[in-house]
Amino acid sequence: MGKKHKKVVVLPCSGIGKVFGALARETMYELLEKTRPGTVATTCLPLLVIKDPEAVALVTENPVITIDGCPKDCAKKSVEALGKAVDKAFEAIKFYKEHKDLKPEGIAEVNETGCKLAVVAAEEVAKEVDKLAAGEVA
């Protein structure tokens, strides 16, 4: 059993112009507002790019889960660029591959079906959030 954590940071890439970037973002908001409010925290990913001290501290002092919209893995690599390994990395397309009946559409924000997929995705990510918050190895 590792150290327990009050906060687990979830960082989506928010890829602009890519449906799975938008799905990653929607999944994070679902976790933040509905699935695990109070436990899940986030920050603006660009703050890590400019090395904002507060955002860097949040990410380096807490467990981090990334959700990326394509294999370029920007969220994961932005955390790794700070010398921190992510605790769990997801690619948003995985959620669609497992739930082909929920095809997300839309590139700035996902459509209604995409929002439904985000609810399902958030439940899956929440399992990792719980493990990390409890100090279990993911």
Next chain:
Amino acid sequence: MMDIQVMKVGVVSCSGEEIPEGTLCRLACRKVLDERPEETVTICLPLFIAGGEEERTFASNYPTITVDGCDKMCAAKATEMLSGKPSKRLSIPEILKKHGLKPPTKLRHFGPEEEPAVKAVAEEIARAVDEVLEEE
């Protein structure tokens, strides 16, 4: 000789996950990109860190407008640090103030209530695109 190559303007949005202005920024940028596909181009901001040389030359390849959700100005700073000096740096709080609009209060699922703000920001970005195209 006249250069008749069609010039594109780069529009780089901060993603601003943490505050409603970040969502506004992203939606307004997307609106302009969709309405002006021949004249605008974008890049996912974190690619300046996570991408390769090709991505980092973005701001040298295109005159670039950055749009930021707050005074941290992440898009402007990241573009300047990692790619090249932006031609224009827009800020959502300044645009909202100019138009006498209140900042949005939701992080997601914008609707009719947020529409005037999205429209006003998109108009300012489109104006900046026109200005950059005229200058080039």
